[in-house]
Amino acid sequence: MKVVVIGGTGLIGSQLVARLEERGHEAVAAAPRTGVDTLTGEGLTEALEGASVVGDVSNSPSFADDAVMDFFRTSTTHILKASADAGVAHLVALSVVGTDRLQESGYFRAKQAQEELIRASGLPYSIVHATQFFEFVRGIAASAADGDVVRLPSAKIQPLFSGDVAAAVGRTAVGAPVGGIVEVAGPETFALDELVRIGLAAQDDPRTVVGDPRAPYFGARLQETTLLPGPDARLARPGSPTGSPGRAEPPGYGARGARVPRRRVSQIRRPSGQSYEGAVRAPLTPRPPVPSPSPENRHPANQEPRPMRDEQPFVLDPASADHHAEDRALRARGAATRVDILGVTAWSVSDPVLLKHLATRPYVSKDARAHWPAFAETVATWPLALWVAVDNMFTAYGDDHRRLRRLIAPAFSPRRIADLTPVVESLVTDLLDELDALPAGDVVDLRERLAYPLPIAVIGRMLGLSSARLAGLRTVVDRVFATTLSAAEAAENTATLYRLLDALIAEKRVSPGDDTTSFLIATRDEEGDGGTLTAAELRGTLVLMLSAGYETTVNVIDQAVASLLTDPAQLAHVRAGRCDWGDVVEETLRHEPPLKHLPMRFALQDIPLPDGRTIRAGEAILSSYSAANRHPDWHGEDADLFDATRASKEHLAFGHGVHFCLGAPLARLELVTVLREFFARFPEARLAAPADSLRPLPTLISNGHVELPVVLRPADA
Numbered sequence: 001m002k003v004v005v006i007g008g009t010g011l012i013g014s015q016l017v018a019r020l021e022e023r024g025h026e027a028v029a030a031a032p033r034t035g036v037d038t039l040t041g042e043g044l045t046e047a048l049e050g051a052s053v054v055g056d057v058s059n060s061p062s063f064a065d066d067a068v069m070d071f072f073r074t075s076t077t078h079i080l081k082a083s084a085d086a087g088v089a090h091l092v093a094l095s096v097v098g099t100d101r102l103q104e105s106g107y108f109r110a111k112q113a114q115e116e117l118i119r120a121s122g123l124p125y126s127i128v129h130a131t132q133f134f135e136f137v138r139g140i141a142a143s144a145a146d147g148d149v150v151r152l153p154s155a156k157i158q159p160l161f162s163g164d165v166a167a168a169v170g171r172t173a174v175g176a177p178v179g180g181i182v183e184v185a186g187p188e189t190f191a192l193d194e195l196v197r198i199g200l201a202a203q204d205d206p207r208t209v210v211g212d213p214r215a216p217y218f219g220a221r222l223q224e225t226t227l228l229p230g231p232d233a234r235l236a237r238p239g240s241p242t243g244s245p246g247r248a249e250p251p252g253y254g255a256r257g258a259r260v261p262r263r264r265v266s267q268i269r270r271p272s273g274q275s276y277e278g279a280v281r282a283p284l285t286p287r288p289p290v291p292s293p294s295p296e297n298r299h300p301a302n303q304e305p306r307p308m309r310d311e312q313p314f315v316l317d318p319a320s321a322d323h324h325a326e327d328r329a330l331r332a333r334g335a336a337t338r339v340d341i342l343g344v345t346a347w348s349v350s351d352p353v354l355l356k357h358l359a360t361r362p363y364v365s366k367d368a369r370a371h372w373p374a375f376a377e378t379v380a381t382w383p384l385a386l387w388v389a390v391d392n393m394f395t396a397y398g399d400d401h402r403r404l405r406r407l408i409a410p411a412f413s414p415r416r417i418a419d420l421t422p423v424v425e426s427l428v429t430d431l432l433d434e435l436d437a438l439p440a441g442d443v444v445d446l447r448e449r450l451a452y453p454l455p456i457a458v459i460g461r462m463l464g465l466s467s468a469r470l471a472g473l474r475t476v477v478d479r480v481f482a483t484t485l486s487a488a489e490a491a492e493n494t495a496t497l498y499r500l501l502d503a504l505i506a507e508k509r510v511s512p513g514d515d516t517t518s519f520l521i522a523t524r525d526e527e528g529d530g531g532t533l534t535a536a537e538l539r540g541t542l543v544l545m546l547s548a549g550y551e552t553t554v555n556v557i558d559q560a561v562a563s564l565l566t567d568p569a570q571l572a573h574v575r576a577g578r579c580d581w582g583d584v585v586e587e588t589l590r591h592e593p594p595l596k597h598l599p600m601r602f603a604l605q606d607i608p609l610p611d612g613r614t615i616r617a618g619e620a621i622l623s624s625y626s627a628a629n630r631h632p633d634w635h636g637e638d639a640d641l642f643d644a645t646r647a648s649k650e651h652l653a654f655g656h657g658v659h660f661c662l663g664a665p666l667a668r669l670e671l672v673t674v675l676r677e678f679f680a681r682f683p684e685a686r687l688a689a690p691a692d693s694l695r696p697l698p699t700l701i702s703n704g705h706v707e708l709p710v711v712l713r714p715a716d717a
Contacts, residue, residue: 002026003173004051006079007058009033011135012094015166016057016173025174031058038075044082053173054083057094063143063218065106072114080121084414091125092173093118094165097183097229099129100648104220112647120582122665123414124177130165131158131185131229137199140192141207143218148207150200151215152193155222158229159195160186164236176405179660180356180650183233192217192227232357313338313345316597318483319698323596324640327627334611339622341700342383342483344374346600346620350627352634352652354610358621359657363604366659367397371602373618383490386480387599392540394548394659401658407523407533408541411462411516412662417669420458427457428674432681441715443688447558447708454674455553458666459546464508464515473500477546481702501542505535517542545663552594553667555704556653559592560584560675562708563642566691570644571679579644585671587644590635590651596626596703598655625652626703682712 003020007013008029020027028047030036036043038058048054056079060071076093083091095111102108118125132140137159141150168184190198197209214221316339320326327350330337335351349355358364365371368388372378379385388395393404410416431450438444452474460470479485479493504517512518520538524530533541564571564584573579601621606614615621629651630639638646654661661667679685687694688709695706 001053001174002028002051003053003055004028004030004047006030006036006038006054006056006075010057010059011133011162012057012166012169015163016055016169019166019170020173023170023174038078039071041078041082044078045085048082048086048088051083051086051088053090053092054079054088055092055094055169055173057169060107060110063107065109068107069110069113072110073117076114076117080117080123083123084121084418087413087415089124089409089413090173090177091118091121091123092128092169093125094128094130094169095181097129097131097185097233098227100650101223101226102218102220103647104216105218107218108220116583116586116649119586120668122417122668124179124660124662124665126172126175126178127181128165128169128172129181129183129229130168131160131227133162133165134159134186134199135162137196138203138205140217141196141200141205141209144196144215145207150196150207150209151212152196152209153213153215153217153222154191154193154211155217155224155227156189157192157195157227158185158187158189158235160184160236168234176402176658177660178360178657179654179664180656183229185229185233185235187235189228192222230353232353232360311338313340314348315340316342316348316700318342318700321696323626323696323703324630327596327624327630330624330627331631334609334613336609336613336615336621341597341599341622344378344382344384344620346622347615348597348622348624348627350624350631352628352631355623355625355628355652356656358601358607359623359655359659362398363607364621365397365602365604366395366600367400368395368600368602370397371604371618372600372620374620381487383483383485383487384599385487385490386494386543390540390543391534391536392544394544395540403525403528404533404537404541405658405662406527407525408520409662410523411519412666414665417665420462420666421669421673423461424454424458424670424673425677427454428677431674432677435712436681438712440713441711443709443711445707446561446710447554447705450674450678451554451557451561451704451708454557455550455667455670458670459549462516462549463504463542463545464513464517465504469500469504473497473546476500477550480543480547481551481697481699483700484698497543498539501539504542505538516545548661549663549666551702553670555592555594555702556585556588556667556671557674558704558708559594560588560671561678561685561710562687562691562694562705563588563591564675564679565685565687565710567642570642573645574679581672581676582668583644583649584675585668586649586651587642587646588671589653590629590649591642592703593625593629593651593653594703595653595701596624597700598623598625599701623652623655628652684713686711 003025005013005017005027008017009031013029017027017029030047036047038044058075060068062068093114095115099108099111099115103112115127118127144150144152165184172182193209193211200207200209311333314330314333314337316326330348330350335354336347336349338345339348349358368375375388379389393401393408396404431453435444435449456470456474476493476497485493505521508517508521512521520533520541524532574581574584599622601623603615603617603619603621605617608614632639635648654664688711694708697704697706
């Protein structure tokens with residue numbers, strides 16, 4: 001595999017290149033000294049030719065606010081464009097733990113801007129958040145020095161060696177894109193001022209380090225836990241700088257062989273008393289609890305275990321008029337709680353930290369046939385049977401999932417998505433022209449006239465569906481998301497859906513075209529046994545593409561328009577340049593994700609929860625994305641507010657881990673295009689009904705409105 005390392009001659013980059021080469025990969029160091037300048041774009045195209053992965057571990061030569069912002073914006077923009085042009089399959093960027101909590105600092109604002117550009121790019125990506133390096137202690141001291149005195153707060157930090165960071169970036173680079181953040185940290189907690197004091201002493205630096213709770217860290221004020229990683233961070237093992245097993249005390253570090261006085265583990269107080277070995281090996285390893293400046297905001301995963309509660313399952317109501325009230329009730333019952341979903345008991349996970357943890361662990365599966373003991377007795381009578389019984393990568397696990405994703409991923413390559421850009425733009429223009437022809441003052445159902453027809457037309461073009469065949473599929477696909485059907489009605493709908501798709505497949509086998517259906521019929525697993533998709537896998541993959549590529553995008557268009565017309569100040573932010581349409585899309589995905597709950601995952605072993613309860617092996621797990629996305633410990637006390645200007649708009653709308661949605665780049669393309677063009681064409685649009693009167697869809701899964709009545713322009717216009 002060819003991996004291009006941006007910043008490949010620096011501290012992290014040079015070690016990353018060496019590690020990749022040791023493991024048999026073609027690693028290319030891209031830096032000014034090798035003829036690659038990301039600020040001008042010089043040499044990027046040539047360096048990225050034939051690359052599968054790009055790893056960006058570069059850093060700004062200046063920490064001045066304007067200079068560092070210009071570096072990361074310009075450099076990242078050039079890297080993203082060159083990566084898309086080269087068809088790069090995975091972009092990995094190195095950033096810093098706590099970036100979103102350090103926005104007083106110009107440097108960290110620039111890093112946040114870099115991350116936002118990557119998330120909005122449409123490229124498959126992973127962002128590695130590392131805690132600070134031991135090797136950077138003198139840099140921290142320099143930033144906080146006033147003559148011979150260094151003033152630093154006693155905030156907690158888990159430093160690690162640069163070799164551990166390089167190893168983490170390398171592991172991530174050769175793995176599947178996670179579509180989110182991977183954290184890596186050292187195994188041991190220090191106070192920041194203590195760490196710098198030890199480091200300077202080891203290098204015979206005479207400066208005095210003074211603990212000062214008001215002292216800034218690169219311009220930002222710190223709380224005690226600001227620099228700490230989350231509970232699912234990968235911890236470097238105590239021992240050598242590269243994390244090899246060994247001593248249970250921190251290794252020395254310093255320039256030119258200087259050694260830091262070592263302390264035994266017992267000398268470093270850890271509030272939970274958890275051993276480092278246990279933290280590395282435990283199935284679920286919440287960060288030890290630390291005092292919080294605001295106890296009411298402490299994350300459930302950081303709390304001391306509470307006595308196990310024997311609660312009845314919370315019954316999820318498809319007809320609920322306020323699913324956010326239901327979400328609050330779920331969060332109030334803990335990081336995970338048992339729920340009744342149409343007669344099936346599952347664990348609803350509403351804590352984003354726990355949800356991301358479970359999505360990346362090998363002891364959690366999506367294969368119901370193999371790992372849900374209740375599968376056979378449930379599917380015959382459960383209205384949501386299709387969601388666990390369909391045969392595609394959504395329900396696959398392990399090697400089966402990797403094989404299916406390899407076969408299908410080329411259909412969503414950056415180059416193929418780029419080729420769809422003019423198609424999307426043309427479809428949006430045609431739809432807006434139709435709306436423009438309507439009389440001024442008319443009330444238009446924008447869900448029916450804009451939100452629905454765009455994504456169904458795009459997915460129809462992709463799959464090679466005729467207009468007649470597409471019209472027949474709409475009602476059937478809509479009913480896949482319905483949770484008010486009886487089991488018999490749902491089974492009949494599934495049979496109809498399969499018949500329609502089988503007819504499409506038969507047609508494409510005889511008369512293949514330049515479409516994704518024909519591509520999927522012909523594709524072979526060149527990295528595996530050379531086999532093709534089975535008949536069931538092919539049909540199941542078309543089910544996945546239709547459902548994920550249509551209904552979800554409809555809902556986000558619906559919710560974004562509703563949010564902007566409900567709060568005109570947000571629209572004013574976009575028009576004034578304080579945020580862009582990509583920000584609106586990401587905030588909508590966070591604030592009103594297209595799916596409220598997504599069934600199902602299954603525990604392969606007992607999984608202990610932070611409150612003392614246990615998800616038992618074989619039990620079902622429901623991903624409650626809507627509740628997780630608004631968790632106040634993730635997005636603060638204003639998590640319920642729609643704010644396109646908020647610094648962090650991270651969400652789980654596209655999933656997390658190996659099941660991250662392959663179609664996310666296409667969805668973002670459609671969403672940005674339609675919102676930008678709609679509000680340019682109809683700047684005076686307004687809701688035709690009070691926002692609180694908009695009726696939600698009566699379903700546990702899909703998150704949209706029954707209709708979205710809008711007046712496009714005043715009657716006297």
